[in-house]
Amino acid sequence: MARIQEYNVFIASPGDVPEERAAARDVCRQLNEDPLIRKGNAAFRAVGWEEAFPEAGRPQEIINRLVRDCDLFVCLFHKRLGTPSGKEESGTLEEFLLAYDSWRELKKPHIMLYFKDVQIKSPAEFNDLQLKKVFDLRERVEGERLLLFDTFSETKDFRTKLTQHIKSWLAQKRTKKAAPKLRPKEVSLEIPARYRTWIADRCRYMDIDKLRKKSDVIMVELPEIFVPLYANPPEKAETKRRAKQPAGPEERSEPQDLEELAAAYDRLLIEGPPGSGKTTLIKHMAYTMIHGGCPAALDGLLPVLVFLKDLKDFAAKASPKRSANGAAAEIILDYSTISQRPKTGLTSSASGPSAKPAKLCSCWTVWTRSTRG
Numbered sequence: 001m002a003r004i005q006e007y008n009v010f011i012a013s014p015g016d017v018p019e020e021r022a023a024a025r026d027v028c029r030q031l032n033e034d035p036l037i038r039k040g041n042a043a044f045r046a047v048g049w050e051e052a053f054p055e056a057g058r059p060q061e062i063i064n065r066l067v068r069d070c071d072l073f074v075c076l077f078h079k080r081l082g083t084p085s086g087k088e089e090s091g092t093l094e095e096f097l098l099a100y101d102s103w104r105e106l107k108k109p110h111i112m113l114y115f116k117d118v119q120i121k122s123p124a125e126f127n128d129l130q131l132k133k134v135f136d137l138r139e140r141v142e143g144e145r146l147l148l149f150d151t152f153s154e155t156k157d158f159r160t161k162l163t164q165h166i167k168s169w170l171a172q173k174r175t176k177k178a179a180p181k182l183r184p185k186e187v188s189l190e191i192p193a194r195y196r197t198w199i200a201d202r203c204r205y206m207d208i209d210k211l212r213k214k215s216d217v218i219m220v221e222l223p224e225i226f227v228p229l230y231a232n233p234p235e236k237a238e239t240k241r242r243a244k245q246p247a248g249p250e251e252r253s254e255p256q257d258l259e260e261l262a263a264a265y266d267r268l269l270i271e272g273p274p275g276s277g278k279t280t281l282i283k284h285m286a287y288t289m290i291h292g293g294c295p296a297a298l299d300g301l302l303p304v305l306v307f308l309k310d311l312k313d314f315a316a317k318a319s320p321k322r323s324a325n326g327a328a329a330e331i332i333l334d335y336s337t338i339s340q341r342p343k344t345g346l347t348s349s350a351s352g353p354s355a356k357p358a359k360l361c362s363c364w365t366v367w368t369r370s371t372r373g
Contacts, residue, residue, distance in 0.1 A: 010070035014082035060085040115150035203283035230255035263297035
């Protein structure tokens with residue numbers, strides 16, 4: 001047998017709405033007898049200051065425990081704000097503010113605030129301090145847009161509205177609970193054959209075509225002779241740079257494979273003098289990510305390899321004024337030259353005495369996940 005979910009409904013009000021307070025309790029009782037509510041294994045328990053038993057301590061604080069434990073907070077005002085609680089202008093106001101603070105932090109309880117229509121019958125009522133405080137509270141709720149409240153004119157009207165509102169709240173709660181969690185659709189990584197070939201042509205072999213044996217060019221495959229590059233993680237390198245102190249023995253033993261570091265960070269800038277292996281590193285990563293042999297952390301990612309020299313030539317041919325492709329190329333070039341901070345991936349750039357203040361990255365690699373929702 002399914003367990004019944006009981007919801008605590010705290011009823012807060014001053015002493016001038018006894019009929020509506022009794023009606024709220026009666027609504028909870030009738031809802032518990034509703035076949036549809038019972039079929040859904042739900043029940044409502046009306047609570048209020050009446051459920052607090054005698055004990056030592058500030059009386060309102062004892063009642064506040066019931067507010068903290070409730071799921072629904074039903075609050076009513078008519079012509080009175082209530083009796084001072086020792087902390088706020090009235091116990092009902094303290095309960096309302098406590099419930100609202102809890103909702104802002106925990107999104108619980110759900111607050112249903114009602115104001116009973118006021119009909120002024122004598123000039124003296126205009127000067128009634130309690131009535132003025134109720135008007136001030138309503139004005140504050142409206143002015144600060146704290147929540148959406150409702151009004152009613154008679155007890156019968158309140159009973160109908162509260163019944164419908166609690167049913168709507170329960171239906172909404174059930175819908176959220178029953179809604180299936182959508183799982184991201186697994187999409188296998190399919191790399192176009194032309195892109196595989198292009199990566200192989202650009203990244204498979206070392207750029208040493210000047211080495212010849214007789215009249216033949218020596219073709220040396222990069223994966224066979226590649227030597228991993230190591231560096232300290234960015235945060236450690238930055239710490240040493242700021243301290244301007246040589247690394248100690250313990251720090252010198254911590255360098256990590258740059259390919260592993262590239263997989264661990266959203267963005268990574270690799271700087272070094274010409275010939276230090278920056279472009280070779282990126283070529284090796286791109287090739288092994290597609291053809292196998294990359295670190296496990298990079299497996300399943302699609303590398304997008306951009307040689308900015310080629311992009312610059314393309315942008316020159318496809319004028320931004322005549323072509324959207326040219327405009328896009330110019331944007332990428334400007335972004336890489338000025339910021340050098342792609343959202344995902346890594347860049348390599350030349351540095352040293354000959355480097356310009358705004359260093360142009362020689363190569364820019366971005367990788368994306370193989371599955372998307």
